[in-house]
Each structure stands twice: as C-alpha cells, then as structure tokens.
Amino acid sequence: MGAALLGFWEQHAPVLSVLLPSFTGMALLLLGDHDGMSAQGGGHEGGRAAWRRRLSLASALLGLALAVALVGRASGGELTVYELGEWPAPFGIVLVLDRLSALMVLLTYLVAVPVLWYACGGWDTRGRHFHAIFHLQLMGLSGAFLTGDLFNLFVFFEVLLIASYVLMLHGLGRERLRMGVHYVVLNLTASALFLIGLSMFYSVTGTLNMADAALHVARLDGASLRLAQSAALILLVVFGLKAALVPLYFWLPGTYAAASAPVAALFAIMTKVGVYSIVRVHWVIFGVDAGAASLTVQPWLLPVALLTSVLGVLGALAAHTLGRLVAYLTVSSVGTIVAGVALFTPETLSAAMYYLLHSTVVIAGLFLFVELAAAQRGAMHDRLQPAPAVREPVLLGVMMLFGAASAAGLPPLPGFLGKVMLLQSTAGLPAQPWVWSVLIGVGFLTLLGLARAGVVMFWHVQPAVAPQASGTSARLLAAPWAFMAVTVAMAVWAAPIKDYTDALAQQLTDKARYASAVLARQGGVGVPTTRPYDGRRPAAPSSPAVPPTDAQESRP
Structure with a gap:
C-alpha cells in the first residue's frame, strides 16, 4: 500500500497541487452555505458551517504538506514534467516542477493557511461561499506557478482573478464595491492585452510552450524579431499591472486597503504572480542567451523597478490610514524585488527570491495586524489620527514593532539579510x-513611515468616550503570530534558504536542460517542433539557419 501511494505521488506530484484545491472548492460549493449566514450579514456556527471550516482547513494543511514535498523533490535539481492526457510538449499541455515553481507553491500555502485560520474567526460568514472561492483562488495560483505553457498561464490567471473578484467584494460595503469595480475593469483590460501579446508571439514562433519558445526566439531576425520584441513589451505591461509596477500601481493601494483583512493578506501573494511571470518570460524566453532578442526589457525594467520602490515608500509616508500605508509598502517591496530580477544575473535573482519570500510573509501579517489594531481604536478605526488607547497596547505594540523592523530591513531579521544580499550581488x-x-533610502523612509504610524496609534491617545472594545481572541492572534514565526525561521535558516535560491537562479539560466526535460519526447534540444510564421524552419543550435528552398516555401 505504501509503495503504491509513493508510486502514485511520484507519477502525479505536480498536478495534485492543482487538483486538490479544485476538488475542495467544488465539494464546498456542493455543501452549500445557507446556514452560515444571518439576516444582519453576520453568521452563526451551524452544522454545515463547522464542516465547511474543517474541510477547508484540512485541505489547506494537506496542500501545505504537498508543497513541502514538492520543494523537497525539486531541491535535488530534478525537473518533473507532467503531460496532461499524455500529449507530449509542445503540442500538449504540460506542468513543469522546478525549484522556482515549487518554492512559489510553498509560499502560497504558507500565506494561505494562517489567513484561512484567521478568516474562520468570523470573516468567512460575512459573505457567500468564502471557502469555496478561497480554494479556487489557490487552484489558480498553483496552476500559474506550475504551468509550462504561456496560454495556460493566461488561463490560470483568469481562474485566480475571477476568484479574486469575488473575494475582493466579500463582506460588501460601499468603498469595497467602488474599488472592486476599478480592480475588475483594469484586470479585464490586462487580460485583453495578454491575449494580444500571446497572439503576436505565437505568430512568429508557432508555439506557446515556454521551453520550445525559448529555442525559437533565439533564431528570430528581421520583422519576426521586432514582432517578438513588441510582444515581450506588451507582456511586460500585463505583468507590470499584475505586479503593481510604476505607472501601473495606482489601483493597488485603494483596493487592498478596502478589502477585508484576510483577503488583503491573501492578496500579498497576488503581486508576486506578476513578478513570477516576469521571471519566467524574460529570463527563460528573452534571457541573456536569446540571440538578438536577449534582454529586450532590461532598459525599461530596472528604472521602473527602482522608481516603483521610491514612489511606493513615498505613498506610505503620505498615507492617512494604516491599511493604505501597508498597501503602499506592498508596492515598494515589489519594486525592490524586481530590481534584483532586472539586473539579470544569477546572484541578483537569488537575492530577489529570498527577499520575495520575506516581503510576502511580512506584508500578509501586517494586513492582519491592521484589523486587530483598528478594532480597538473605536470610530477612528485605522485612520492615523489620535484615538482612545487600544486595550492591549503591549501585545499590539510588539506586533507592530516586529512588523516595522521586518519591513524596514533592520538586523537580524530576514528583511535586513535580503537587502544585504541584494546590495552585495550588485558588486x-x-x-x-x-x-x-x-x-x-527606501529602508530608512519605510522605518520613518511606520514609526510615525506607531507614535500616532500608541502615544497620541485621547480619553475614551465609550466602553473600550474587548481584547483580541486567541484564535485571531494565532495567524499574525504564525507569520512572525515564519519570519524568524527565515532568519534562522537563512543559509539553506539562500543555497536553495542560488540553485534556483542557476537552474533558470540552464535553458538547454530545461528544454531537454520538457521536450524529451520530441527529441530534446535543437529539434524543430513547430514551423514559424515566416516559413523558416529553425536549425539545430550548432548549425546556422538555412533559408528555405522553393519547395519548402510551397508547403502549407
């Protein structure tokens, strides 16, 4: 029995991380949610509500265990290719498990499990089908990180975005609805641009499989090359909107600040989908060895990344609510990560990946802290104005101090280690x-902005004119403490994590091995699998491209 389960896992490991949240979401939809709602928009614990929470949490914990196993499997350097329907790449749909995809799936569940636990404290009953939509979003995230095909990256983008539209509006409210409309319209526009970019790219390469496309791009020239580069720039706009890069970041602060606390915390991983896509497309396909198309976006990407980091922290300094401050810090952290990616060296990419892990966990924890603190400030909520003293100043003060030190990059926390790695890698x-x-400069201004917020919230207090709110429940406190524990663990085990990200960066630069693994049933590297639009069949890498003969030109 054990051998059979092990064999099943070895054969189907990549697809299980997509199927598990998919089946969980469908089961939760069938279970229904009628007894979890009340006329006032709140909820009560009924039989089905309790079972929904148990099933949802059990699935998330199982997903976390699977993600840990995926990282263990990928850490040895093996690339696992899963052919759906046993159709070989590039004609069939494949999932590819490597160090990067495994790490991103693990990060997804490291965020999802504490957030889901927090939501079970009452937020899940303030709207319909919270748990089902939550798991459908996990399905979209896992699929986006594991797919080896650009079109299916678009498909999984749409899955996770549709789920995020519903989660964004969870709990309703005028401001949430207003920002939700902006969020939906902008993402639908980005989806249209995504399809346009893919169409342009396919017209000159004849393929959307990432490994196969990387081989074809290196052989393009003339008009085909220019069209492929135009497609690369369009895709950068799409991924820049998802990642919230300048000038496409304006939607994020209001949207994240308006979302409910668990949704905003989960959305901390959403911007990283855009960063991941930039890495996949512009490292694997348009990387340093992509022929004349090499580093198409580099002249744009680094200035945009640095400007994003600066404008993000300036927005945090100008924020009038704690929620918008944390949202702007999300923007700033994305700029820091993409700056490492935009330098296009394995060392800077490795440092950027370490910082990505840290910033995602810290931002998610800060969004939960915002609601915990706001609940004890009366009518002022999270506005950065004097209010009655919070009921638990020591507990919340420690949380904010830890979050501020992590976000600003103070030693010995992983934010400091990540920034030091980035600085050293630029030598x-x-x-x-x-x-x-x-x-x-951004680190100093981040600390200044969070210190200002802390002074307003904990020192500039006014006499209470109404009974203070009750203290925070242990159930709700467990989630932010979990994020803090993960942050400490990243500092304690910084060396093995850095070794993993170093190996990750080196693996991404080895296109030949990636293509050999994905296209093994088509003969591996150098064997043409599809015919480009301009009629020129690509030759093997060791041979120069040969112009087609008249007979070849006449073939359909």
Whole structure:
C-alpha cells in the first residue's frame, strides 16, 4: 500500500497541487452555505458551517504538506514534467516542477493557511461561499506557478482573478464595491492585452510552450524579431499591472486597503504572480542567451523597478490610514524585488527570491495586524489620527514593532539579510550606485513611515468616550503570530534558504536542460517542433539557419 501511494505521488506530484484545491472548492460549493449566514450579514456556527471550516482547513494543511514535498523533490535539481492526457510538449499541455515553481507553491500555502485560520474567526460568514472561492483562488495560483505553457498561464490567471473578484467584494460595503469595480475593469483590460501579446508571439514562433519558445526566439531576425520584441513589451505591461509596477500601481493601494483583512493578506501573494511571470518570460524566453532578442526589457525594467520602490515608500509616508500605508509598502517591496530580477544575473535573482519570500510573509501579517489594531481604536478605526488607547497596547505594540523592523530591513531579521544580499550581488555592476542609493533610502523612509504610524496609534491617545472594545481572541492572534514565526525561521535558516535560491537562479539560466526535460519526447534540444510564421524552419543550435528552398516555401 505504501509503495503504491509513493508510486502514485511520484507519477502525479505536480498536478495534485492543482487538483486538490479544485476538488475542495467544488465539494464546498456542493455543501452549500445557507446556514452560515444571518439576516444582519453576520453568521452563526451551524452544522454545515463547522464542516465547511474543517474541510477547508484540512485541505489547506494537506496542500501545505504537498508543497513541502514538492520543494523537497525539486531541491535535488530534478525537473518533473507532467503531460496532461499524455500529449507530449509542445503540442500538449504540460506542468513543469522546478525549484522556482515549487518554492512559489510553498509560499502560497504558507500565506494561505494562517489567513484561512484567521478568516474562520468570523470573516468567512460575512459573505457567500468564502471557502469555496478561497480554494479556487489557490487552484489558480498553483496552476500559474506550475504551468509550462504561456496560454495556460493566461488561463490560470483568469481562474485566480475571477476568484479574486469575488473575494475582493466579500463582506460588501460601499468603498469595497467602488474599488472592486476599478480592480475588475483594469484586470479585464490586462487580460485583453495578454491575449494580444500571446497572439503576436505565437505568430512568429508557432508555439506557446515556454521551453520550445525559448529555442525559437533565439533564431528570430528581421520583422519576426521586432514582432517578438513588441510582444515581450506588451507582456511586460500585463505583468507590470499584475505586479503593481510604476505607472501601473495606482489601483493597488485603494483596493487592498478596502478589502477585508484576510483577503488583503491573501492578496500579498497576488503581486508576486506578476513578478513570477516576469521571471519566467524574460529570463527563460528573452534571457541573456536569446540571440538578438536577449534582454529586450532590461532598459525599461530596472528604472521602473527602482522608481516603483521610491514612489511606493513615498505613498506610505503620505498615507492617512494604516491599511493604505501597508498597501503602499506592498508596492515598494515589489519594486525592490524586481530590481534584483532586472539586473539579470544569477546572484541578483537569488537575492530577489529570498527577499520575495520575506516581503510576502511580512506584508500578509501586517494586513492582519491592521484589523486587530483598528478594532480597538473605536470610530477612528485605522485612520492615523489620535484615538482612545487600544486595550492591549503591549501585545499590539510588539506586533507592530516586529512588523516595522521586518519591513524596514533592520538586523537580524530576514528583511535586513535580503537587502544585504541584494546590495552585495550588485558588486561590479554599472547600476550599483543607483541600487544602493534606492534600497538604503527606501529602508530608512519605510522605518520613518511606520514609526510615525506607531507614535500616532500608541502615544497620541485621547480619553475614551465609550466602553473600550474587548481584547483580541486567541484564535485571531494565532495567524499574525504564525507569520512572525515564519519570519524568524527565515532568519534562522537563512543559509539553506539562500543555497536553495542560488540553485534556483542557476537552474533558470540552464535553458538547454530545461528544454531537454520538457521536450524529451520530441527529441530534446535543437529539434524543430513547430514551423514559424515566416516559413523558416529553425536549425539545430550548432548549425546556422538555412533559408528555405522553393519547395519548402510551397508547403502549407
């Protein structure tokens, strides 16, 4: 029995991380949610409500265990290719498990499990089908990280975005509805641009499989090359909107601040989907060895990343609510991560991946802290104005101090380690002075903004004119404490995590091995699998491209 289960896992490991949340979501929809709602929009614990929570939490914990197993499997350097329907790449749909995809799936569940636990404290009953939609979003996230095909990246984008539209409006409210409309319209526009970019790219390569596309792009020239580069820039706009890069970040602060606390915390991983897509497309396909198409976006990406980091922290300084402050810090952290990606060296990418892990966990924890603190400030809620003293100043003060130190990058926390890694990795690069100036300046301004917020919330207090709110329940406190524990663990085990991200970056630069694994049933690297639009069949890498003969030109 054990051998059979092990064999099943070995054969179907990648797809299980997609199927588990999918089946869980469908089961939760069938279970219904009628007894979890009350006429006032709140909820009560009924039989089905309790079972929904148990099933949802059990599935999330199982998903976390599977994600840990995926990282263990990928850490050895093996690339696992799962052919859906046993159709070989590039004609069939494949899922590809490597170090990067495994790490992103694990990060998804490290965020999802504490957030789901927090939501079970009452937020899940303030709208319909919260748990089902939550797991459908996990399905979209896992699929986006594991797919080896650009079109199916678009498909999983749509799955996770549709789920996020519903979660964004969970709990209703005028401001939430207003920002939700903006969020939906902008993402639908980005989806249309995504399809346009994919169409342009397919017209010159004849394929959307990432491994196969990387081989074809290196052989393009003339008009085909220019069209592929135009497609790359369009895709950068799409992924830049998802990641909230300048000038496409304006939707995020209001949207995240308006969302409910668990939804905003889960959305901390959403911007990282855009970052991940930039890495996949512009490292694997348009990377340093993509022929004339190499580093198409580099002249744009680094300045945009540094400007995003600066404008994000300036927005945090100007924020009038704690929720918007944390949302702007999300923008700033994305800029810091993409700056490492935009330098296009394995060392900077490795440091950026470490910082990505840290920033996602810290931002998710801060969004939960915002609601815990706001609930004890009376009518002022999370506005950065004097209000009655919170009931638990020591507990909440420690949480905010820890979050501020992590976000600002103070030693010995992983935010400090990540920034040091980024600074060290730029040694000898022309952009080093710019990167150092921005990262150090942004860290100082982040600390200044969070210190200002802490002074207003804990020192500028007014006499209470109404009974104080009750203290925070242990159930709700468990989630932010879990995020803090993960942050401490990242500092304690920084060396093995850095070793993993180093190996991750090196693996992404080895396109030949990636293509050999994905296209193994088509003969591996160098064997043409599809015919480009311009009629030129790509030759093997060791041979120059040969112009087609008249007979070849006449073939359909």
